[in-house]
Ligand SMILES: Nc1ncnc2c1ncn2[C@@H]1O[C@H](COP(=O)(O)OP(=O)(O)OP(=O)(O)O)[C@@H](O)[C@H]1O
């Protein structure tokens with residue numbers, strides 16, 4: 001019998017039922033996808049890191065290395081399980097040619113490495129440890145994704161020919177966000193070209209107890225060991241791998257939550273309209289002795305069936321879309337071991353959507369209690385209160401045409417009804433705008449100023465060569481004489497020892513120079529302006545336990561220097577542990593130089609960038625747009641994909657909602673429409689009234705949504 | 712004779728303060744086993760309100776209603792619902808059936824709740840009743856595909872499904888033409904002859920004439936009672952005349 005009730009009801013309200021079904025399908029689809037993606041992403045990352053035996057602590061270092069001292073430290077520290085020092089042969093991009101393509105424009109630090117024996121393995125696309133033969137080259141997966149290299153290509157590195165034998169997953173440097181890329185060659189080949197590039201060391205540790213990573217890190221720093229380069233830890237490797245797809249999942253989740261809310265609003269609206277329509281029938285059922293729970297069941301039946309159908313359909317559809325969205329994860333990280341867990345999570349998510357619908361319908365149906373059988377039998381349907389916009393009368397209206405006026409008056413009079421429609425439209429524009437905002441924020445040039453880099457046109461860095469000071473001065477002079485450079489600044493990074501209260505020595509990298517030329521965003525405080533001020537990156541403030549106004553003591557060539565913390569900023573460069581100051585110093589060793597410049601004519605940055613790259617081959621020159629595209633490109637792409645999906649979803653939602661609500665209004669208003677027609681209003685008059693209602697609500701909805709989204 | 716329903720001094724007020732009106736103002740009455748009681752009176756005199764109070768569809772402000780000895784004010788909402796479903800039957804002025812169900816499903820809906828396992832038995836009983844009330848063959852029809860009189864008969868079938876102790880009717884013939892009304896009332900009389908008590912609210916003397924007792928109401932009070940002999944169809948015209956005379960006497 002319930003089947004018949006459902007069937008008849010669906011038949012009677014096809015459009016409305018279809019719309020609600022569509023929302024439930026969309027909600028189930030999105031939730032299921034998000035669940036599958038989350039499990040697969042983290043599952044894949046974990047299996048990759050397990051297979052590759054990713055290092056728990058990595059210290060990059062360029063310059064001299066004291067192997068014995070490191071070995072001694074590793075032997076003495078109780079938490080060290082395994083330890084290795086790897087070489088990474090930094091090769092300039094111009095010296096790497098893959099097939100037809102040269103990596104001259106790459107902002108990544110490309111270099112050669114050999115397979116490791118103990119841990120930090122480089123894996124092939126099946127997740128196996130690669131065994132490389134002489135003459136073979138394995139290329140980082142990112143260069144396959146962007147089409148730079150194909151299997152079988154001939155590659156030329158520093159004049160030596162290789163054959164691209166395949167591609168590799170690097171559990172530590174896969175992500176575009178980690179700016180080094182390892183190419184794998186055999187030991188023999190490596191030995192042949194070792195002296196053609198700059199050797200950098202990767203000092204890697206596996207720990208017995210990963211929980212005590214923080215303590216280990218502190219111990220390493222305290223020991224004053226090699227630290228000329230970024231430090232990266234296991235959790236950071238994990239995060240770097242997750243971030244691009246993680247952003248996409250976050251947008252998906254946001255949209256799915258909103259779609260669920262929209263589905264609820266629609267259900268509420270249709271259900272309330274139906275209850276209002278059938279108050280008399282409900283009252284009579286109560287009168288003839290049906291319990292409230294029995295009556296509820298009749299109304300529940302339809303939504304339970306609809307919910308079940310929608311959730312199953314959404315779940316099934318998610319298998320269709322899963323492949324496309326998992327593609328990237330599969331390529332970079334491989335398959336997750338716990339794929340069945342993903343299925344379980346997806347089922348749980350979809351079941352949660354279903355239960356939420358049932359619970360929500362119950363909640364709405366609570367108002368059955370209030371329907372009195374006596375009144376229902378006596379009066380029939382309880383009449384809607386008439387429009388209450390009393391001061392807004394037709395006879396005083398001079399501004400609007402009669403039809404528009406009647407439409408607007410109706411909206412003001414039936415606030416609750418239109419409020420639901422408004423809420424849906426607000427959410428729809430929210431869905432549309434928020435991902436767009438995120439996208440335009442992270443793709444705008446200003447975004448980098450939140451990440452520790454000033455807003456300039458070109459970044460030049462000099463590191464890992466000799467005579468850095470002289471080379472920096474050379475570029476500085478060239479820029480001074482160059483009319484096409486509007487502003488530029490030379491910043492030098494040095495390592496200083498910090499005097500802490502506990503007496504344990506800590507070391508921080510400080511970038512010295514004029515930080516007002518290309519200012520960054522400070523989350524607290526401001527940039528250093530005098531010689532005794534210093535700004536710290538977020539991670540450093542946490543580690544040193546300082547905040548704005550505190551003082552910090554550095555050791556400059558054995559002498560103490562007190563500095564006041566003037567600002568805090570967030571930073572993604574150099575492992576996030578940096579500081580900025582403007583005092584001058586000749587004591588500490590130079591880590592690297594960074595030269596930022598802005599062009600007078602910023603329309604043609606490429607030619608200028610190329611000019612500098614050609615003139616100063618020892619420096620790494622990158623246009624900022626190129627830099628951003630390469631480093632954040634995949635993240636931005638993922639968000640872009642998600643935000644376009646969101647726009648499409650939002651437009652669809654808005655269209656469906658307007659259709660749904662207008663349809664229901666027409667059913668509700670059939671009586672007054674008949675009256676108006678008998679009074680001589682034409683069909684097009686009435687159409688105009690309804691259009692002006694929809695228009696008013698839509699404009700309000702979009703405005704509110706936009707306002708909300710911009711906070 | 713055993714009482715099915717008894718009420719003592721019930722008062723029902725609506726509204727507050729100045730606006731308050733006493734719709735029932737101290738009504739005492741009882742309906743015996745198998746008795747047929749008609750309630751008459753001018754519009755607004757409180758007839759429907761009395762029916763709602765006696766059937767537990769609405770509460771009273773003062774006084775108690777006893778159904779088979781049980782005080783209705785002490786029953787919970789679900790207990791009242793169960794009582795109405797199993798022991799009372801209702802026929803309303805507007806036949807109220809669910810639009811999404813066909814005639815047969817509407818009739819069996821309340822009974823199915825208690826006897827889910829016995830669906831075939833229930834369907835057979837419903838078809839039996841439909842034959843008796845003259846609507847056999849309409850089982851699969853939509854509620855919009857039958858006449859008002861046929862709908863009312865379907866409503867009666869639904870009321871009879873649970874073999875109730877008493878049937879309540881509020882102007883069951885109010886919306887029907889005189890021929891259809893006569894047919895419906897024949898069915899009601901037959902039900903009553905079978906031992907089921909009936910309480911009918913009506914304006915129509917010809918309907919009230921079938922009762923064994925007529926209550927006249929005015930301003931929330933029972934003005935007087937009129938006892939009639941056992942009903943026989945041949946006497947209908949003369950009985951109607953008697954009731955009409957009595958009404959004129961009472962200036963109703
Ligand atoms: N829910 C209510 N709120 C306020 N007043 C009510 C309510 N229900 C009934 N009344 C009032 O109680 C009085 C009696 O109503 P009732 O429906 O019992 O009269 P009736 O005798 O059945 O009239 P009719 O013959 O027209 O059906 C009326 O004056 C009515 O206005």
Ligand SMILES: [Mg+2]
Nearest residue numbers: 758759760881
């Ligand atoms: Mg009445």
